[in-house]
Amino acid sequence: xxxxxxxxxxxxxxxxxxxxxxxxxxxxxxxxxxxxxxxxxxxxxxxxxxxxxxxxxxxxxxxxxxxxxxxxxx
Numbered sequence: 848x849x850x851x852x853x854x855x856x857x858x859x860x861x862x863x864x865x866x867x868x869x870x871x872x873x874x875x876x877x878x879x880x881x882x883x884x885x886x887x888x889x890x891x892x893x894x895x896x897x898x899x900x901x902x903x904x905x906x907x908x909x910x911x912x913x914x915x916x917x918x919x920x921x
Contacts, residue, residue: 856862869878874892877899881891 850866853864853866856864864883867879867882869875869882872878874896877892877896880899881887881895884895886894
């Protein structure tokens, strides 16, 4: 399934992505995002998580659209 999504993103959006295995440790979403962004290192997923949370905090109207618990801090 991931291969299909990645191929579709590459073909339709011009996004170059790869399918890679990441540790299923609760950070897998942010670890996979870090890999796709070309970030490496032990704190790469934490850095991506921080950037996403900062963006959502700054743009609260987006946060409330994607969260059932609007206004709660992460």
